[in-house]
Amino acid sequence: MSRYIVIRILQAFLALIGITVLVFILVRASGDPTHLIITPTSTPEEIANLKKQLGLDKSYPEQFVVFVSGLVRGEFGDSIIKRKPAAEMIKEALPNTIKLGLPAFFIAMALALGLGVLAAARRDSIYDAGVKLIAVLGQALPGFWVAIMAMLLFSVRLRLLPVAGAGTLKHYVLPVGTMVFFLLPGMMRLVRSSMLDVLDAEYIRLARIKGLSEAKIIWKHALRNALIGPLTTAGMIFASLITGAVITEIIFNWPGMGRLLVEAVTARDFPVVQAITMLVAAMDLGMNIVVDIAYAFVDPQIRHQKS
Amino acid sequence: MRKKFVIPVVLLFVAAFALLTACGSKGSNTDQPPVSENNNTGNNAADVEEPPEPEGPSGTIYIASTDFSYESTDPIFYESLWGFAMYDPLLTFDENGDFMGMVAESWELSDDGNTWTFKIRKGIKFHNGDPLTAHDVKFTVDRFATEESTNPWSQYLWNNLNYTEVVDDYTFRYHTNTPEPTLLVPFAWTRILPKKYFEEVGQEEFRRNPIGSGPWKFVEHVPETSFKLEANTEHWYQVPEFQYVVDLQVPEEMTRISMLRTGEVDIALGISTDRLVELRDKEGFRTVEIGDPVIWSISFPGTWVTDKPTGDIRVRQAMSLAINRQEICDTFYQGLAKPGGRWYMHPGSYGWDPSWQPDPYDPERARQLLAEAGYPDAFADKTIIYYTTEGPGVDQALLLQGYWADIGLDVKVEIIDSVQWGGMFFVRNTEPDAPNVGNIFSWSFSSTPNSVYHSANMYTSTGVHSTGNDPVADELYFKATTERDFDKARQYWTEFREYVETLYYNVGIVMIDPLILVSDKLGEFTTFKNLYLYDALAGIKKPKK
Numbered sequence: 004m005s006r007y008i009v010i011r012i013l014q015a016f017l018a019l020i021g022i023t024v025l026v027f028i029l030v031r032a033s034g035d036p037t038h039l040i041i042t043p044t045s046t047p048e049e050i051a052n053l054k055k056q057l058g059l060d061k062s063y064p065e066q067f068v069v070f071v072s073g074l075v076r077g078e079f080g081d082s083i084i085k086r087k088p089a090a091e092m093i094k095e096a097l098p099n100t101i102k103l104g105l106p107a108f109f110i111a112m113a114l115a116l117g118l119g120v121l122a123a124a125r126r127d128s129i130y131d132a133g134v135k136l137i138a139v140l141g142q143a144l145p146g147f148w149v150a151i152m153a154m155l156l157f158s159v160r161l162r163l164l165p166v167a168g169a170g171t172l173k174h175y176v177l178p179v180g181t182m183v184f185f186l187l188p189g190m191m192r193l194v195r196s197s198m199l200d201v202l203d204a205e206y207i208r209l210a211r212i213k214g215l216s217e218a219k220i221i222w223k224h225a226l227r228n229a230l231i232g233p234l235t236t237a238g239m240i241f242a243s244l245i246t247g248a249v250i251t252e253i254i255f256n257w258p259g260m261g262r263l264l265v266e267a268v269t270a271r272d273f274p275v276v277q278a279i280t281m282l283v284a285a286m287d288l289g290m291n292i293v294v295d296i297a298y299a300f301v302d303p304q305i306r307h308q309k310s
Numbered sequence: 311m312r313k314k315f316v317i318p319v320v321l322l323f324v325a326a327f328a329l330l331t332a333c334g335s336k337g338s339n340t341d342q343p344p345v346s347e348n349n350n351t352g353n354n355a356a357d358v359e360e361p362p363e364p365e366g367p368s369g370t371i372y373i374a375s376t377d378f379s380y381e382s383t384d385p386i387f388y389e390s391l392w393g394f395a396m397y398d399p400l401l402t403f404d405e406n407g408d409f410m411g412m413v414a415e416s417w418e419l420s421d422d423g424n425t426w427t428f429k430i431r432k433g434i435k436f437h438n439g440d441p442l443t444a445h446d447v448k449f450t451v452d453r454f455a456t457e458e459s460t461n462p463w464s465q466y467l468w469n470n471l472n473y474t475e476v477v478d479d480y481t482f483r484y485h486t487n488t489p490e491p492t493l494l495v496p497f498a499w500t501r502i503l504p505k506k507y508f509e510e511v512g513q514e515e516f517r518r519n520p521i522g523s524g525p526w527k528f529v530e531h532v533p534e535t536s537f538k539l540e541a542n543t544e545h546w547y548q549v550p551e552f553q554y555v556v557d558l559q560v561p562e563e564m565t566r567i568s569m570l571r572t573g574e575v576d577i578a579l580g581i582s583t584d585r586l587v588e589l590r591d592k593e594g595f596r597t598v599e600i601g602d603p604v605i606w607s608i609s610f611p612g613t614w615v616t617d618k619p620t621g622d623i624r625v626r627q628a629m630s631l632a633i634n635r636q637e638i639c640d641t642f643y644q645g646l647a648k649p650g651g652r653w654y655m656h657p658g659s660y661g662w663d664p665s666w667q668p669d670p671y672d673p674e675r676a677r678q679l680l681a682e683a684g685y686p687d688a689f690a691d692k693t694i695i696y697y698t699t700e701g702p703g704v705d706q707a708l709l710l711q712g713y714w715a716d717i718g719l720d721v722k723v724e725i726i727d728s729v730q731w732g733g734m735f736f737v738r739n740t741e742p743d744a745p746n747v748g749n750i751f752s753w754s755f756s757s758t759p760n761s762v763y764h765s766a767n768m769y770t771s772t773g774v775h776s777t778g779n780d781p782v783a784d785e786l787y788f789k790a791t792t793e794r795d796f797d798k799a800r801q802y803w804t805e806f807r808e809y810v811e812t813l814y815y816n817v818g819i820v821m822i823d824p825l826i827l828v829s830d831k832l833g834e835f836t837t838f839k840n841l842y843l844y845d846a847l848a849g850i851k852k853p854k855k
Contacts, residue, residue, distance in 0.1 A: 038732030042462045044763040049465040166568040258534040
């Protein structure tokens, strides 16, 4: 077992090295950021000086050595645009993303559970139709459109909520609500279909024959077994929240990771793009290792096969 | 049974909505305006008893900006515009593009053209109460004129710097290696920092808590979110009527508009023409002109080496004559633009001649010129590419493509990435087969009071835009930029710009009005409207009762 864990960690480390090289090459392949910074008064001397100041006058191998040696020290370099450490920028943006993502995640999961179970338990009823409608709307309507419509209705027309920003608790309602609207449908449909599968199972019929209450059957026996699939998906959604909800953050002016990443990519801000990508890659790899190890613990077949 | 099933569902709903509602409970944040604070469609003022106006600055101006960009308060970086509000410049520009003393009360250039003497205005104080003297000016200029600075104006100061000196507390001298009278331009972009405070706290702390002598004092900067300033009630030139300015970064246009509608902001920047006209005409929002018009022009790199049609001046002239500029202004810009404009020049720029007019719309003459040039048969390579990036530039390209098609000229519009575009437009490359050569590049940007340094890149044979290669133009540029008599220099500049216009290296299309949307909470804008919004903020009055 310990050999298996060591192998998985080594594999993850190799993957991280591969990602490091790939990220370094890809961001530079996207063009020279000084072309976005220079102005119509810039002379060739100034452009050369700018490249020197930003470390872009060095050859790619030299830049790679600087990048990797920075990584070893836990440094991602300074943002080309903001001229401050990329790590500091992530430190500023990450809490905002978490503040938005966590409530949205838990609200969406709670609603998905409730509505998914309701739709499955009352299959083909008006409740089921309502849930299907929400699912279709949530998956079909463009995110930016829903966000703007919510803003126009609740902020501009009704004047109930602020348009944008992150200052007060009121500022959470629209962005969180929008995120819930998009997180909800997929999860809700998954809960519904899992529940329907389970509700058709023989042990559920047996429970009914035995005279158990419908509530007990659904909440105690069916739901527990139906949750395995949705929980795995929920874990993946939770991990993806780290990169932020780009559209929500931009429309509601929320200074989180999604907005930071879009701005950095647009401006070819290499250090920031590299830092975010490396962070996400490291987290994903870490999560994968945890899951793999957890599987191995849970499933003896995997444990024995791997060892 | 049904009831027992429903209860958990209801509980889940309640839990979810409780979370959401809890989010909506009242909180506090001083930087966020209350919803509808200055609701444009709110209560009738006559129904509400107005509280007496407090003495001194009061109230807050909220701005929705599109992008904070560099977010720096240190002028040796690519400067963010907040510095214009916090620091006083050595000089500035008046509405005619002439220089106007600010920290420097007066200035003179020695007979040999190598020594600038600046008399520093007495009585200016930094925000911490320290007096501003020639020592601060020397400290600032020495720091600004180094290669450590990536501010685009620094290069001109370091390129020609011999040494600087403090003659006395209120006299500063700058010695150059060779005479360069146009250095007044970079001097006008040099903002004076407090030497004593800077040296006491160090560079990093200064960047966190900057101090200047301008009409606004730094209060708080939340990266990527907001920047707050407070009125400097002891400013030597203008004390603001408003107490605070809060600049909010709002990247999405619809969000900026919504914030203006709800009164969350008083100024919305970066609003597209269609929206601006709609908000002005249908919703009664006010527009204010701030800064110089945006000049939309097109450039032709490598005209002297290319085999393509743009190498023939008659083709370039035909392209200009084919454009119905008035129609573009009336329809595409809905009356918010005027025909004409030249590379970084507009009526009001240094050296502008009021008699200058854009080419008329004359498709017949354009067709005739194309025929004289033998288009298309005379050209081995007939391909002309108009390079543009995503956004409004695409609409502009398609407009011009239509006009050119009308005279029988085929131009291909290619939408490319902005980095790739910048690499072609800002790097001199005049190889005949270079991708920029023989093609067209469009540029829309705010004009400027003095275009001397911008013009070097467009019209001289060393310019980065790869457009200039004319010895007479080089000679005229040199004459205009080395003349020490200001009136003569201005005349020479007009002559230079008249001459280069005939080369059709760059063709001005229209001048777009520099309009911003403002709420009723703001009154008249009184000073420095010709510069940037952040220069003009101190002059914003309260609305008249």
